[in-house]
Amino acid sequence: MAAKLIQGYEVVIGFETHAQLSTQSKIFSRAPTAFGAEPNTQASPVDLALPGTLPVMNKGAVERAIEFGLAVNSHIAERSVFARKNYFYPDLPKGYQISQFEIPVVQGGVVEFYLGEEKKSVRLVRAHLEEDAGKSLHEDFVGQSGIDLNRAGTPLLEIVTEPDMRSSDEAVAYAKELHKIVTWIGICDGNMQEGSFRCDANVSVRKPGEPLGTRREIKNLNSFKFMQQAIDFEIRWQIEQIEDGFAIQQATVLFDPDTGETRAMRTKEDAADYRYFPDPDLPPLAIGRDWVERVRADMAELPRVMAARFVKDYGLPEYDATTLTQSKAMAAYFEAAATASGQPKLASNWVMGEISRRLNAGDVTIDQLPINATTLAALIKRIADGTISNNAARQVFDALWSGEGPDVDALIEAKGLKQMNDTGALEQIIDDAIAANADNVAQFRAGKEKAFNALVGQVMKASKGKANPAQVNDLLRKKLS
Template structure:
């Protein structure tokens, strides 16, 4: 784990995240109303969601099971008893005038998330994850200067995941958020749709001189893009440093990020927990989770990314970094395993997934499970490299044709483009004899100890065969001829 964070203008950046994960239940956390997205305003708000007099909340068991699943996945303690509390604040889209959440005793306590930034491994500790209900939504467009309230989201089940302030850059925070996003989707507890608000990031940012106490934090609310997260943090860090350097104190605040201007702006002063006047909700008894319930959920869990990565290391021989990349999402893991099952060498599959495939998916914004080159097709292409039919460079040409959809058969592309390698020993030896005769200076330099001369001779041989000679065979035969 890195111990010396990079400083920005002489300051250390301190970042913690709060992620609101919408749980994949059919109904809301305290009522039977649907959680389906896209319904007409206020058509999915029951009397319980509207806080009509005399209504009482009833906890959704499926939401609790998803919280247990997350706690087990991050190595946290699943509390045998947790308490629901009322978080009091007054917004038009909060019908009750308070939000039912958890405060002093959350359902998930502790845990950690590990991930890579580049090829450096990081670990972020978690403070807690607690169950709560979402608020409604204020609508400000198309209302002729007025605002409307849609309470369809009111009561939607959320798991709020709170990290320790362990991150030291926007890039690190984004990779943590990506890993968390992939994990909740892997577990099946969230659909991960950031555009629909299923996974939202609140980022707490402060700066300090190395060795000093934590600075005053400002919270950037409701980021729904990993790119925006990085941009918002970078702007906020420089803004805070400018304020301090100009002799002004940072005021604790909640801020919003405007992606059009690339700036953050203060929305309101930031409340502390005392301002919310938390107290146990008298309408809800303590949540009791028996050990048998936890064991049952554990038995129904999918193979976790860390466990799968360890298997890829021990069974397939992948380096730790490669194994982690192959388990960064369930779709990637399935793609890798399918290509491997089709006969491809595991390390070569990982190289292609991390290389050519990732490059194209990043450019297009696509997902690997919809990649134009499926795992079986990639396995066949890798097989043609392994059996010496084509070189790595030729394989990239074939891959380009397959990816663009111009053809769908590896061998047909190889034949049509004339990419088959020359692996005939006699033919290559004849070419090497001609190369050696025409490049006596390079031969003399090699025998005088200049290794670069050998590469020059290999280059001449490949040029003579228009790149079709088997490079490994060229190297082997040339070494024999040079003694």
């Protein structure tokens, strides 16, 4: 599908995402990684870069990197190397960051997702292990800044994409899918407010067919809402600059949620500016195939594998299966409802439809639902066996949601929602409707389908909505023919 053009320009977006790994200790020291501690209480001599200290690799961080690589079909390097990324900033105690450059642990891979009902894929360049820096504090100090080194040495997996995205919608959908993957497999808690999942978007524009434009990197996007706003503003700004005759300068920019605008922070460095070289204190990281297979064997069922199973075992469309595996909790809820009801497609429709709508409207998670999967399955059974109509089922659902009781059958009886399944009584209502609506009968026999719908409406009205619509259609057509 051709990329959507904005004012004649094609948008090109790539992502660099820092996922904080869910280890209890830091990547090269035993200091804890818990969030919210008093400043500088979780910084060891290694994190502070005191003379004589040496880094020691955290095995748990490596295993989490392997898990991610397996989740996105990457190549896991049997040998990877750590490098020193040299730059000066007050919250970087060593004057360099230990990262990976030439030989990362995770190479290649792909992230697949849906944008609406269109399937998309974004290629990954790499995912490499590195340590986080500390944090500069400004707001609590008058005329000066403080440095908190609690985060220094926290293990990160930096995930880098090819410039494959062509709109802010696509970029946000990718970020959400990546967030789902790292939280699903448990390598990252995904808390964007605490900085556990931070995205940098590289944005450029160009005329179709021209070389890639100069990119500007929007740093530290910590919500999907701000991510979309920042990218949209940056796209408009770059197009306006080019149209006004100005060249885009490579830069790192920040997004201000209060103004909805990006602003330049500094000129953007290239790899050569960091003077990478292998870290002499860390030997190459060796990952044997047996280690990779042990990690694979211990991993939970991946979302894409579960989605494929839903298609195979339950006969769901691929779109349904992918949507239902957006979270472990939603997938488990659907599977329980589908198994208990014996109606997987109906269960899928309810979970993707009414359940999801209520969750979004109430800003709650599926774990907080007032209707459990067993109760939903009981409701679905009554739709499938013709006891109630879809409209009546929504009334029962409303009652269940508001806490009127967990017994579906009791609610159906109490509210008088049971469909009329007495063929003799229904035939009498249909005969009366035909006799009372001669004009509609004549129009239908003349080929006007709308007249048939009007007759169905009359029958449903006469039955006070209790007639089975499918049964009404069948009987009415037989009598009119």
